[in-house]
Amino acid sequence: MRPLNLWRIVYLTDKPEQDLIDRFRLAKDVWLREFVEIYIRRDLKIELTRRRAT
Secondary structure: OOOOOOOOOOOOOOOOOHHHHHHHOOOOOOOOOHHHHHHHHHHOOOOOOOOOOO
């Protein structure tokens, strides 16, 4: 009833690569990713309501 995300993505590189950092930086996104919203609505049958972005 309460999904828990325990997976991680790890890229082993010689030095930090900004394009990878940008691709996986989710904190700056205002909304959930589309596939996450679909999963919550369709599979968990939980309705979502968006608030105004601040």
